[in-house]
Amino acid sequence: MNSIACKYDTYSIDENKLPIPEQLKNKDVRADPAALAAVWSATKIVNGISDLDLASLHIIILNREGCKSHIGRVSSNIVDRIPAQGYFVRSGPQTLATYTALALGSHGGTFTIVGEQAVLDDAISTAIFLSNSTPDSSALLTVIAKKPIAGYLTKTVLISQCVKNSEHGDGLSSQEKIYSHLSEAFGAEINI
Amino acid sequence: MDAFIIYPNALTCLGSGEELWCRLIKGNCGLTAVSEVYPEWFPDYNSKIGVINSLTPNKSRLLQILVQMGDTIIPPEAINCELIIGASSLGDLDGEFCGDPFGCMRFYLQNYKPKLAPRFKGVVSSACSSGTDALSLAATLVHQGKYNIIGIMAADCLDPGKLLQHFALGTQSMDCAKPFDANRAGTSFGEGGAFAMVVNSKGLNSLSLKNGFNILGYGMSCDAMHITAPDESGETPSLAISRALQTANCSASDIGYINAHASGTHANDRVESIAFKKALGFAIDNIIVTGTKGAIGHMLGATGLVEAVLTCWSLSQSIAPGTIGLHEKDAEIDIKVNVGGISAPISKPVGLSTTFGFGGVNSAILIKN
Numbered sequence: 001m002n003s004i005a006c007k008y009d010t011y012s013i014d015e016n017k018l019p020i021p022e023q024l025k026n027k028d029v030r031a032d033p034a035a036l037a038a039v040w041s042a043t044k045i046v047n048g049i050s051d052l053d054l055a056s057l058h059i060i061i062l063n064r065e066g067c068k069s070h071i072g073r074v075s076s077n078i079v080d081r082i083p084a085q086g087y088f089v090r091s092g093p094q095t096l097a098t099y100t101a102l103a104l105g106s107h108g109g110t111f112t113i114v115g116e117q118a119v120l121d122d123a124i125s126t127a128i129f130l131s132n133s134t135p136d137s138s139a140l141l142t143v144i145a146k147k148p149i150a151g152y153l154t155k156t157v158l159i160s161q162c163v164k165n166s167e168h169g170d171g172l173s174s175q176e177k178i179y180s181h182l183s184e185a186f187g188a189e190i191n192i
Numbered sequence: 193m194d195a196f197i198i199y200p201n202a203l204t205c206l207g208s209g210e211e212l213w214c215r216l217i218k219g220n221c222g223l224t225a226v227s228e229v230y231p232e233w234f235p236d237y238n239s240k241i242g243v244i245n246s247l248t249p250n251k252s253r254l255l256q257i258l259v260q261m262g263d264t265i266i267p268p269e270a271i272n273c274e275l276i277i278g279a280s281s282l283g284d285l286d287g288e289f290c291g292d293p294f295g296c297m298r299f300y301l302q303n304y305k306p307k308l309a310p311r312f313k314g315v316v317s318s319a320c321s322s323g324t325d326a327l328s329l330a331a332t333l334v335h336q337g338k339y340n341i342i343g344i345m346a347a348d349c350l351d352p353g354k355l356l357q358h359f360a361l362g363t364q365s366m367d368c369a370k371p372f373d374a375n376r377a378g379t380s381f382g383e384g385g386a387f388a389m390v391v392n393s394k395g396l397n398s399l400s401l402k403n404g405f406n407i408l409g410y411g412m413s414c415d416a417m418h419i420t421a422p423d424e425s426g427e428t429p430s431l432a433i434s435r436a437l438q439t440a441n442c443s444a445s446d447i448g449y450i451n452a453h454a455s456g457t458h459a460n461d462r463v464e465s466i467a468f469k470k471a472l473g474f475a476i477d478n479i480i481v482t483g484t485k486g487a488i489g490h491m492l493g494a495t496g497l498v499e500a501v502l503t504c505w506s507l508s509q510s511i512a513p514g515t516i517g518l519h520e521k522d523a524e525i526d527i528k529v530n531v532g533g534i535s536a537p538i539s540k541p542v543g544l545s546t547t548f549g550f551g552g553v554n555s556a557i558l559i560k561n
Contacts, residue, residue, distance in 0.1 A: 028418075028419050030419075055431075058412070059414070062314075064294070066291055066292070066317070067291075068291070071282070071285075071290060071291035074285060074291075074353075074357070075285055075286050075290050075291070075353070078285060078286060078353035078356065081233065081356065083356045083357050083359070083360035084357070085357045085358075085360040085361045088354075088357040088361075089357075089361065089419060089420050089550055090419060091282065091291065092281050092282055092317060092319055092550065092551075093315075093317035094281070094317045094318045094319045094322075094549065094550065094551050094553065095419070095551060097318070097414075097551075098319075098414060098416075098419070098550070098551025098552065098553060099419075099551075101414040101416040101551075101552070102416050102417070102418075102419070102551075102552075104416070105416050106414065106416055107413050107414055107415070107416055107428055107431060108412065108413065108414065109325070109328075109412030109413070109414070109555075110318065110412070110413075110414035110416075110551070110552075110553055111316055111317065111318035111321070111322075111325045111412070111553065112316075112317045112318065113314045113315070113316055113317070113329075114293070114294040114314060114315045114316075114317055115294060115313055115314025115315065116313075116314075118313045118314075119313035119314035122275070122313065122314070122329075122333060122338070123314075125332070125333060125336055125338055126329055126332050126333065129332045129335075129336060130332075133435075133439065134438075
């Protein structure tokens with residue numbers, strides 16, 4: 001396996017209603033707030049990178065709650081047997097990842113892992129594997145945590161193969177360093 | 193890849209294990225009219241769905257399915273799993289596990305399989321591709337040597353509230369799933385689950401097994417175009433298949449069987465056939481292609497693992513179950529597909545299973561007997 005280079009970022013917002021990112025405005029603006037948090041963090045971290053191969057950018061999102069806001073709307077309508085199909089199709093945890101791909105225009109593997117900190121190390125191993133799958137591959141791994149009062153904290157890492165003069169990262173990174181950065185989201189969720 | 197599927201099994205509306213396989217090969221259909229399953233919600237609907245029998249109303253359907261899976265398809269050997277990964281889409285849409293299959297699976301394991309519970313860490317969610325992607329994730333982790341034995345537990349349920357959404361969307365057929373048929377008009381949703389263990393060579397040795405179904409490679413892609421509709425060009429779905437071939441280091445002519453996603457929606461089947469042509473070229477003309485949703489329904493987040501299990505069984509028996517619901521192939525579908533209940537012999541040991549889901553997720557996995 002090749003050496004990896006990483007770029008790290010953090011996105012934090014203290015409100016549950018998030019603004020619509022520019023990258024979604026002409027595509028689809030009905031994302032759950034958690035999905036919007038994923039999009040904001042992704043667009044922020046790739047901003048300024050000109051040589052990112054979007055065809056081979058894999059996206060993995062790790063989150064515990066999924067799209068709770070949209071699920072709530074669907075289930076409350078079900079009580080009256082009224083469909084809410086517009087929310088329904090945007091309520092699966094996968095939308096955290098697929099909205100991110102939609103915003104970036106990326107075509108790599110795209111999925112969400114619903115779980116807690118225990119699965120983080122496995123998500124990192126998978127992201128590193130995918131970022132090494134072809135010479136142009138990279139992987140975006142984001143942990144989204146809901147803040148206890150309002151808003152979201154996301155920790156993101158963009159993993160690429162270590163190429164000299166690349167704009168992607170801050171040099172050689174280790175799995176431990178990635179873990180340390182991403183796990184702070186779980187800490188925030190518990191402690192704030 | 194150094195990754196093998198062992199003890200694959202599935203729980204569907206046609207039963208599980210050998211019973212399921214025999215009924216599939218005989219051309220049986222396990223679908224039931226909605227009006228019989230949910231008479232209070234849909235008294236006049238003849239639309240067909242694939243539900244698990246004997247589930248009690250007003251209790252978590254997903255939990256009840258998991259309990260049935262524990263009694264029927266999770267083998268005693270699962271105790272050797274170092275990690276359990278779930279796969280599901282949304283699970284229940286009401287009750288205590290509303291939209292929380294992770295919470296439901298954890299509750300199930302803690303209360304019914306307490307020895308496995310500490311090894312359960314997460315649920316892969318990529319809509320209808322969840323089961324395939326969980327399998328790929330497990331293959332990655334054992335191939336890396338991070339674990340030697342992983343259990344994949346895919347399950348999803350079809351409560352009336354979820355079905356209501358699919359009727360409104362037009363994805364649920366008003367009749368039944370007719371994959372690749374000229375008169376197809378939607379899928380038949382269903383529920384159930386699958387369980388499989390994924391091991392590397394070291395894992396095989398430790399279980400005193402000589403072989404399993406080798407996961408040769410997998411590929412994923414995302415259309416990044418629309419939240420529900422597929423890439424009409426078939427380009428991005430074909431990318432997932434090409435990537436699977438690339439990681440497997442094999443060619444299209446090595447493939448003897450495809451268990452297609454074949455949902456029966458107009459868009460999916462057309463796009464999927466284009467994707468096969470693009471990724472596999474002329475080799476597709478010599479590959480047996482079938483779909484199983486006309487027999488067992490589209491099992492939502494579980495469907496990928498269920499169909500990977502059926503792919504393993506088909507390869508091991510060298511026979512592919514026919515495509516129930518397909519009577520007259522759509523002229524637009526430019527590939528050969530096995531019609532109705534007619535099973536077909538498979539002459540090569542490599543199979544491909546494809547799944548496509550909401551959000552434009554595309555997944556393909558190559559398995560060798």
